[in-house]
Amino acid sequence: MKRLNRSFYTKPVTEVARALLGKVIRYQLPSGDVLSGMIVETEAYLGAEDKASHAYNLRRTERNEAMYEKGGHAYVYFTYGLHHCFNIVTGEKDDPQACLIRALEPLAGLSVMREFRSGKIKRDKLKDRDLCSGPAKLCQAFGFDLTHNRIDLYRHPELEVLCASNELKDEDVVTTTRVGVQYAEAWARKPLRFYISNNPHVSVK
DNA sequence: ATGACGATTTACT
């Protein structure tokens, strides 16, 4: 599998969010263990106009600074006092857009993911579909935190996004509204969430 | 300096 080109990420976020479905995130831990998973669910967050975006009205703070990087960087943020979420920045530099990675189908390193995910939940009670079926779950499974914020996915060999051989057909992609953004009024109703039809690792029905 | 709240997950009734 080949790493995605920079030009893949510099396109508009809605296009990239759709195109990321079926691609593979690969991460080599400091320990040497390799984790990987196929992207099965994404959400697009536009910048200035999008009321649900951290960059609404071109808001620019220390937290969301990564959104202003050139496409292909990681944007990781901490929320609810206990969770992290992993995004891939899209578009050109200073045009803040990002694609939230909401769910992965685990491919490699499942035992490590299960270890990272087992806290209150017992290790042997965790099914494969409990490992990465949500934005905060996949961060926990991969060990993503603020140390991964602003990483350039195009330059860091330990964290990259790869192109799987086969392209997804449109009939295998479901487009719907985003999760958890009710406050965003009209923007909450826009079709900016994408997932692979009938994939068991998607976060919510 | 202070207060409200969140691009979530989990356990419990």
Place this chain on the structure above:
DNA sequence: GTAAATCGTCATA
């Protein structure tokens, strides 16, 4: 179905 967990960020003063 509802609520707790838990704290950094942001807006207001």
